[in-house]
Amino acid sequence: MKTTIFSLAALSLMGILVFGAGIAISDSDRRYYQEDDDDDRWERMMRRSTGVAVKSSPTYKEECGSCHMAYPPGLLPSSSWRRIMGGLADHFGDNAELDEQMTQQISNFLISNAADKSRYRRSRQMTAAIHPSTGLAPMRISENPYFKHEHDEISVRVIKQSGATSLSHCNACHQRAEQGSFNEHEIWIKGLGRWDD
Amino acid sequence: MNVRLISLTLLAFVLNIAIANDEVIPGNAENGRLLWTLETTVKGDVRSCSTCHTADPRQPGKHTRTGKPIKPLSPSINPASLTDLKKINKWFHRNCKWTLGRVCTAQEKADVLAFLRSN
Numbered sequence: 001m002k003t004t005i006f007s008l009a010a011l012s013l014m015g016i017l018v019f020g021a022g023i024a025i026s027d028s029d030r031r032y033y034q035e036d037d038d039d040d041r042w043e044r045m046m047r048r049s050t051g052v053a054v055k056s057s058p059t060y061k062e063e064c065g066s067c068h069m070a071y072p073p074g075l076l077p078s079s080s081w082r083r084i085m086g087g088l089a090d091h092f093g094d095n096a097e098l099d100e101q102m103t104q105q106i107s108n109f110l111i112s113n114a115a116d117k118s119r120y121r122r123s124r125q126m127t128a129a130i131h132p133s134t135g136l137a138p139m140r141i142s143e144n145p146y147f148k149h150e151h152d153e154i155s156v157r158v159i160k161q162s163g164a165t166s167l168s169h170c171n172a173c174h175q176r177a178e179q180g181s182f183n184e185h186e187i188w189i190k191g192l193g194r195w196d197d
Numbered sequence: 198m199n200v201r202l203i204s205l206t207l208l209a210f211v212l213n214i215a216i217a218n219d220e221v222i223p224g225n226a227e228n229g230r231l232l233w234t235l236e237t238t239v240k241g242d243v244r245s246c247s248t249c250h251t252a253d254p255r256q257p258g259k260h261t262r263t264g265k266p267i268k269p270l271s272p273s274i275n276p277a278s279l280t281d282l283k284k285i286n287k288w289f290h291r292n293c294k295w296t297l298g299r300v301c302t303a304q305e306k307a308d309v310l311a312f313l314r315s316n
Binding site: 066067068069089093094095096097098099163164165168169 | 260262264291294295
């Protein structure tokens with residue numbers, strides 16, 4: 001009788017140990033693989049995403065978001081940002097001058113998050129326009145060949161209807177453009193509604 | 198003697214700075230209103246402050262090129278407006294150059310501020 005109780009106790013103790021260790025092992029395994037998997041998924045997500053990285057700052061929004069939406073930096077290669085920041089006194093016909101210190105601060109932000117520094121597919125596609133010898137690309141997003149290709153079906157009538165004065169005003173159609181999101185399901189155009197291809 | 202001269206020079210210097218500051222110059226709201234609606238032709242475009250801000254500072258404006266809404270500049274409607282001297286100066290610099298083809302004088306800025314604040 002006593003021995004049975006003893007061996008039962010011993011068995012259950014062993015069971016707990018083995019089972020517990022099992023949990024411990026599978027748990028650490030899972031965590032290990034999960035990390036891997038997440039990296040992978042992250043990489044795949046960036047490559048498949050129809051958007052660009054979410055990068056902003058209150059300063060950037062204040063200084064570059066008062067006349068139009070603050071464009072996510074992943075939409076242009078660094079050489080284009082450099083040219084834009086070097087000519088703010090004649091900014092596409094407007095005056096967007098900033099003092100030297102602020103110009104420097106915003107340039108650094110834009111250049112370090114530019115399309116050529118990003119692994120997002122849409123950013124990579126924007127960099128295809130970089131000229132191999134000069135390193136230059138169109139200064140405007142809306143003049144980039146990849147952008148033009150994506151928007152070649154959109155008529156002047158639709159642009160007018162959207163309330164935008166030109167295709168430069170991404171957020172007239174892409175409801176989450178400022179967050180770098182250009183998913184087709186988030187396109188909503190005034191007078192037209194959702195965009196169905 | 199020398200000390201008095203130095204302190205007088207210093208006093209004049211400080212006074213000058215105070216006078217050069219837009220906030221200290223008394224502005225003339227009527228002159229401000231005239232400047233606000235003055236039409237100037239720059240690069241073949243007829244431009245005025247009211248092109249983007251409308252003639253009435255209590256009304257919301259709209260950027261003429263991008264269509265982005267601009268909040269009313271009148272502090273009685275939009276208490277956040279005209280509260281940050283750095284921001285005011287930045288926009289005076291840009292908007293005078295774009296609209297009038299030149300920077301505004303301290304007197305002109307004071308006049309415009311008086312006009313905007315009286316509305």
